[in-house]
Amino acid sequence: MTSLGGFLEFYDFIIYALMAVYIADQFFPSHDSFTSMLTTFATFSVGYFVRPLGGLVFGHLGDRFGRKPTFVATVLIMALSTFLMGCLPTYSQVGLWAPLMLVGLRVLQGFSIGGEIPGAMTYLSETVDRRRGLVMSLLFMVLANGVVFGSLVHAFMLWWLPVDEMKAWGWRIPFWLGGTMGICSYVVRKQFQESDLFLQLAKRKAQSAVPLFHLLQSHRRQLLVGIFLILPVxxxxxxLFLFTPGYLTKMLGYSAGDVALAGSIGIFLSSVVFIAFGLLADTVSLRSLLCVASGIIVLFSVPVFYWYGAGVDVYSVMLVSALIQGSITGVAPLALSELFPVNVRYSGIAFCYxxxxxxxxxxxxVIAMTLIGWTNNLQSPAWYLMVSGLFGLLATCMMSVPRRPSAAQL
Known part of the structure; x- marks a missing residue:
């Protein structure tokens, strides 16, 4: 039940990326497809930029007043903003107001998801002492399958509706579906119980007055390590999975249906890799696994984009993408959850994540499209992916967490 909201959050959030081609036509019309897509992805990025603010707000509330209220608030905000995105008028109907309203709703989406995933990680880290690697990887497996579900909805829409109808109105349906599921999740979350460790903390009145200040004063190194750990994730x-639908179909000429289905398969397989690395994390050195996962990114970044450019079967390349993404996501969140004590754990995880x-x-x-524009090389995003793997290796060298701290560590 902890991961149910995250499943829906990931579905709602990535639907925008999967509908990018249609949103570009309806909200950012341009005779230049490159400019239209770049503007659309820039709006996608806005949702990410407000995530730290949402994380700070919900992290503060979670560390000061309890975990449960954040679960209720984040999913409600997400559900309403997602549903309303499906109701927006287009640029041809209201002009500039259309993209402005779209950006506003993207801000609300990003704000809510900023508190969602860190909250789930915090809750599990406080309630599980054994098989923590497996449990954390299961959380992210469910989250990833929210992306799979969104991709399958996209694939179904492409099969069900002609391209013209998808552009005209079909793109709205996935947003309405996500909003409806979010309301159902809100009803379920109201029944959640508070974390026992937080209740013990509150009973002793040991909460940090301002968790962020405490983090900046006493846990600066952990904050930097945490940021570097999640960077390659x-x-x-x-x-590999959100940028590629538009990239492969608009810039490399791949079939939209094949890309959507291959993406779904790739993300599902990456979730299987999560579990494999999570199981290993319960028996093998976490530091060693982080080195292996980061090394996989460094080694396979260039080949993946070279194969796409060479027209290699999209399903085959997605298998390699699943290994790249699945290995690092199977271990990095676990390492992050072990960096901070309970009284600032929610805020610390939220800040780094x-x-x-x-x-x-x-x-x-935006960086990927800019690299392509500067270099005139469609494979240039590979170098950005490779650098992220190097940061993962740097984080591994810097981290100094205990091998397996107790969930009750304060």
């Missing part, structure tokens, strides 16, 4: 997810996704995940589509 954010970059690989966004570049959201700063990484905002600065590196959120900018990934």
């Amino acid at each position: 954010a970059t690989s997810m966004t570049l 959201n700063v990484s996704f905002a600065l590196f995940g959120g900018l990934t589509p």
